[in-house]
Amino acid sequence: MNERPRAVALIPARSGSGRLPDKNIRTFLGHPMLAYAITAARNAGVFEAVVLSSDSESYLRIGAHYGAEGILRPPELATSTSDLVGVALHALDQVATRGEDPEILCLMMPCCPLRQSNEVRRHFEVFCSKGHAFQLSVMDYAFSYPQWAMELATDGAMKRHWIDEALGPSQDLHKLYAPSGAIWLVRVDELRKQRAFYGRPLYGEPIPMPQGIDIDTPEDFQMAQALALGYLELDGRSLLEPIDRASVSTVDERT
Numbered sequence: 001m002n003e004r005p006r007a008v009a010l011i012p013a014r015s016g017s018g019r020l021p022d023k024n025i026r027t028f029l030g031h032p033m034l035a036y037a038i039t040a041a042r043n044a045g046v047f048e049a050v051v052l053s054s055d056s057e058s059y060l061r062i063g064a065h066y067g068a069e070g071i072l073r074p075p076e077l078a079t080s081t082s083d084l085v086g087v088a089l090h091a092l093d094q095v096a097t098r099g100e101d102p103e104i105l106c107l108m109m110p111c112c113p114l115r116q117s118n119e120v121r122r123h124f125e126v127f128c129s130k131g132h133a134f135q136l137s138v139m140d141y142a143f144s145y146p147q148w149a150m151e152l153a154t155d156g157a158m159k160r161h162w163i164d165e166a167l168g169p170s171q172d173l174h175k176l177y178a179p180s181g182a183i184w185l186v187r188v189d190e191l192r193k194q195r196a197f198y199g200r201p202l203y204g205e206p207i208p209m210p211q212g213i214d215i216d217t218p219e220d221f222q223m224a225q226a227l228a229l230g231y232l233e234l235d236g237r238s239l240l241e242p243i244d245r246a247s248v249s250t251v252d253e254r255t
Contacts, residue, residue, distance in 0.1 A: 007104035008049045009041035012087050014078045015056035019217045024110045031247050034110035038066045040241045043117035046124045053091045065248050085195050105188050109181030111215040114239045123183045123205050133190040138177035138204035139212035147173050180212030210239050
């Protein structure tokens with residue numbers, strides 16, 4: 001029986017956010033958003049370590065409360081234009097100083113609070129069984145079709161991007177997927193070699209739409225909360241990874 005490859009989960013959580021301030025620690029239905037990523041990674045049971053990378057000491061303290069190892073990143077890796085590859089390589093170098101040498105890195109964005117451990121474990125098993133080097137979680141486009149996308153000029157004139165397909169019936173449209181920041185898996189040697197998460201060959205693994213939702217704006221935040229509460233109200237099913245630790249005081253979800 002083959003041994004499971006050594007793997008580390010990385011949650012990147014910088015403190016700045018222009019559209020939704022402090023979104024990574026904003027309270028989402030009882031806990032800071034990053035807590036759900038940490039707990040889903042820990043409960044998946046496939047990682048040697050769960051690491052939180054941040055430029056904020058307070059973020060790292062919150063992460064430690066929920067069971068993550070902390071890595072303080074330098075300021076040049078904590079801007080709105082910082083490269084995730086650079087963040088990941090810095091974290092891997094720091095992990096190496098602790099005696100950990102993972103073959104696989106799993107990047108889990110904290111702004112996907114509805115992702116659950118069973119899906120993390122499934123994606124990991126698919127990645128390993130198929131021998132992939134790069135695998136991203138992808139989900140259905142919600143509520144509309146990308147072929148219908150348009151640009152609006154300043155005078156309101158519309159420009160279509162998918163002329164041919166957009167004019168046909170929706171049932172004839174090709175199936176397309178949107179990438180989600182929920183679960184990105186890479187072979188560490190290929191990440192170092194290609195310096196990319198969208199490396200080649202790149203594979204996508206579907207994730208259920210609720211679990212793949214990325215929160216970037218106040219509207220995203222409200223929609224994700226409404227979705228989670230709606231599922232609970234309709235059939236008693238929770239979309240949240242169960243957290244067995246007391247909540248900590250963070251940014252209130254109403255602000």
